[in-house]
Amino acid sequence: GENVEQHPSTLSVQEGDSAVIKCTYSDSASNYFPWYKQELGKRPQLIIDIRSNVGEKKDQRIAVTLNKTAKHFSLHITETQPEDSAVYFCAAYYTGGGNKLTFGTGTQLKVEL
Amino acid sequence: NAGVTQTPKFRVLKTGQSMTLLCAQDMNHEYMYWYRQDPGMGLRLIHYSVGEGTTAKGEVPDGYNVSRLKKQNFLLGLESAAPSQTSVYFCASREQGVAYNEQFFGPGTRLTVL
Numbered sequence: 707g708e709n710v711e712q713h714p715s716t717l718s719v720q721e722g723d724s725a726v727i728k729c730t731y732s733d734s735a736s737n738y739f740p741w742y743k744q745e746l747g748k749r750p751q752l753i754i755d756i757r758s759n760v761g762e763k764k765d766q767r768i769a770v771t772l773n774k775t776a777k778h779f780s781l782h783i784t785e786t787q788p789e790d791s792a793v794y795f796c797a798a799y800y801t802g803g804g805n806k807l808t809f810g811t812g813t814q815l816k817v818e819l
Numbered sequence: 820n821a822g823v824t825q826t827p828k829f830r831v832l833k834t835g836q837s838m839t840l841l842c843a844q845d846m847n848h849e850y851m852y853w854y855r856q857d858p859g860m861g862l863r864l865i866h867y868s869v870g871e872g873t874t875a876k877g878e879v880p881d882g883y884n885v886s887r888l889k890k891q892n893f894l895l896g897l898e899s900a901a902p903s904q905t906s907v908y909f910c911a912s913r914e915q916g917v918a919y920n921e922q923f924f925g926p927g928t929r930l931t932v933l
Contacts, residue, residue: 712861715859737918737919738918738919740921740922748926749909749924749925749926750862751924752921752922755921757918795862799919804867804875805850805867805869806852806867806877807919807922809861809862809863810861811860811861812859812861
C-alpha cells in the first residue's frame with residue numbers, strides 16, 4: 707500500500723518568514739495530493755491540493771509543488787502570520803488504493819511574533 | 820446545510836463497555852470514512868464505505884465495527900472498549916467521482932477509555 711512520510715514534525719518560524727513542509731510518497735501511481743490544516747481542537751480542513759498532471763499550484767500565500775520523479779511534494783507558506791499556527795497534514799491517493807487517502811503524520815507549525 | 824456532524828462530542832467509557840459513534844452528512848456523498856487521531860500518528864483510517872450497505876477495512880480496524888444502513892449515516896461501534904482506543908475520532912465524507920475530490924471532516928469525538 708501507499709506510505710507517506712512527512713517532515714519536519716515541528717516547525718517554528720518568525721512572523722513574516724516562509725515555512726516549508728515536505729512529504730514523500732511510495733507509490734508512483736499516486737495522482738492526488740491534498741494538504742489539510744487543523745487548528746487546535748478543530749477538524750482538518752483542505753487548504754490546497756494538486757494533481758499529478760501539474761507541477762505547482764498557488765493560492766495567495768500558499769503553494770504546493772510536486773516532483774513526480776522524486777515522489778515528493780511540498781507545502782510553501784509565505785509571509786507567515788500567527789493564524790497560520792496549526793498542524794498541517796499531507797496526504798496521497800492513487801486510483802488502485804481503494805478510494806482512500808493515506809495521510810502523513812503531521813507538522814506542528816508555530817508562527818512566533 | 821450542516822455538512823458532516825458527529826454524535827457525541829465527548830464520551831468517557833470504562834474498559835469493557837460498548838458504544839456507538841454516529842456520523843451524519845447531508846451532502847448526498849457516496850463515500851464515508853472513520854479515522855482516529857493520536858498524537859504524533861496523524862490520521863489513521865479505521866473503516867470506510869463506498870456506498871449504502873457497503874463497508875471495508877482500513878489501516879487499523881481491529882476492535883471496531885461499522886454499518887452503513889442509510890446513505891447519510893455511518894456508524895462506528897466499539898463492542899468492548901479498551902484504553903488503547905482512547906483517541907479523537909473523525910468522520911469524513913466525499914462525493915463519488917472519477918478523480919479524487921475534497922474530503923469533508925466532521926468536528927470529531929473525543930473518547931476516553933478508563
